[in-house]
Amino acid sequence: MKNLTQEQWSKEVREDEKAVILDVRTEEEFIEGYIPNAKNIDIYKGQGFLDEVEKLDKSKNYYVYCRSGARSAQACALMKQQGFDNASNLMGGITDWEGDIQK
Template structure:
């Protein structure tokens, strides 16, 4: 797992043709606003979260965020344990995000 600042994260996502944006907040948080193209898989679902990430393509590069960066760091660590080579955590989460947000 690699922690990225917002600038690093935005640049890497823009330059990465293999990027997938993953929002690990609750569905309620996600509905309030999310980074465009993000897929929502709630880390609080425990085994359900692990089951969902197991279905993901491990050859992709995952850019993961939550509200503040703590849950997404945990999600990246879990993904690494599940065999994902490329999971990048957005430091500061969506709270510090000043890019586009969809609702």
Template sequence: MNLSQHDWATQLEADENAVILDVRTADECNDGIIPNAVMIDIYKGQGFIYELESLDKSKNYYVYCKAGGRSGQACDIMGQLGFENTYNLLGGFMQWEGKTEIP
């Protein structure tokens, strides 16, 4: 499900079963991440799938990338793998106005 920046942040804050997932490259993550994000690079191909398979599918995943494209793809892949609740951050990290940290 695609969510606006405001809706994504508001829903995330109220969600006690949330996991934040950053699917950007390591270089991109070095510029900052949303606090507590798990970093799994979607460009790892099959490695990305393996890492997703190790995640708890009962959690709610808030997924983002730089602009929203790759995270949308990640949500589609996760849906195919049996993840029921994935939320794509429209506009991605480029438009994020919330807190950030350096990993």
């Protein structure tokens, strides 16, 4: 897992043809606003989260965020355990995000 600053994360997402943005907050948080093109899988769903992650394409590169960076770091660790070698955590989460927010 890589912890990336907002600048690093944004740059990698823009330049990566295999980028998938993953929001691991609750559905309620997601509806309030999210980074454009993000897919929402709530980490608090426990086994449901793991089941959804298992359906993801392991050849893609995942850019994961939450509200502050803690849940997304945990999600990256869980993804690594499931065989994903390419998950990057957004440090500071959406709270520190200065880019576009979609509602």
